[in-house]
Amino acid sequence: MKGASFVAATAALASTALATPSKSISERASGSGNKTPQVTVKGNAFWAGNERFYIRGVDYQPGGSGGKADPIADPTGCKRDIEKFTELGINTIRVYMVDNRADHDECMNALAAAGIYLALDVNTPEYSINRADPEISYNNVYLQSLFATVDAFQKYDNTLLFFSGNEVINDDQTTGAAPFVKAVTRDLKQYIGSRGYRKIPVGYSAADVDSNRFEIAQYMNCGTDDERSDFFAFNDYSWCDPSTFQESGWKDKVAKYASYSIPIFLSEYGCNTNTRKFEEVKSLYSSDMSSVYSGGLVYEYSQEDSNYGLVDLSNPRSPKELADFAALKTAYAAAKNPSGDGGYSQSGSPAQCPPKSNTWNVTDNALPAIPTPAMAYMQKGAGQGPGLDGPGSQSAGTGSSGDAEPGSGAVTSTASPDSSQGAAAGLIIPGVDSGVVGMAAIVALSAVFGGVFTLL
């Protein structure tokens, strides 16, 4: 969504609750029928075993961006809403922020039991890339928080994928942030590999900006394998009922991405200009789209100020279905997935990096090197995360010291997946441990620097 970013305030203090290690869900689920088998990427599609997997979901962040709450750490709310998810017939929710210190077992297990996966944004308001000043915000303190979130969610089979960023680039003037977002994707992939976790897909969720959407897509899927995304997602509000596959522009978006080699899906959709009938659902889960797209997520479950809600949670004890809920339920029920493999492409080629243009201000396709202190997390684990109330990373820690060697993000270690070591390595006081010439001064000047974090 456009226009709903906010400047993150520097938060007060550390939270206290410590997550405890627990058995993986696969351990507990073994023996009984697992309704959420691990999903993998092959060609330009997702797969649950040998079955093509289409994301059929809703965006889920009760309270919106201002709420700063982790819905997966709220078992009561989670279980209340799972009843509605089941009624809607969905298989995925997208959550925009979680508390990497909280316990998520109860909600994640309940979701798994209902056959529902989680697509998770690993950024939070205080730990995110600042599109206005990406270089400073790409630092080891930031990455520590992201990696701690990966630690907290990698153990669940129903963790579907991680978003490395959401709408960080939101116009033609902010494309300079793209190398940093791509570096974050690379670092997350490297962390997952180095820690010996399963290959949970990592990719970016792009804003609904026509002018540079294709360039972003190309950019995220060009270069060395370790730098390229596992999928690409974008938010799309172009189908406003009544419309058609052709009129909405979706037909063109199938043609334009026909040779794109990794899965694509819509990380937000559902224009609300007119009464929503969700007629686009029929097209999305049909052979109109399925050779290129793998479904999408309707924005959004809860009614917030922007008026996209399916359910009114103003009385949390008695959620009220709004008119859009019934419309979406009907649309999902009527839209069966295409048969077989949906016409996917098994072996496309990565994209070419887009040239600099009026809408794409990236000249050097080398990515910033990972901040040196963050390399330690690859070996030792990230340790305890800062949670949603941590002091923030916007101008903290040590940044990148230059361009990375091509391919340098390759998995170099097979450290044992024990994340109990290395705690506190990431919490460096701003201005104290800066290894970059000039950085210390900048950091000191910007101790209360606001970071742009976008939810909508």
Ligand SMILES: *[C@@H]1O[C@H](CO)[C@@H](O)[C@H](O)[C@H]1NC(C)=O
């Ligand atoms: C492109 O980026 C450079 C810095 O990398 C900046 O100086 C320049 O103003 C940008 N140009 C546009 C048109 O935004």
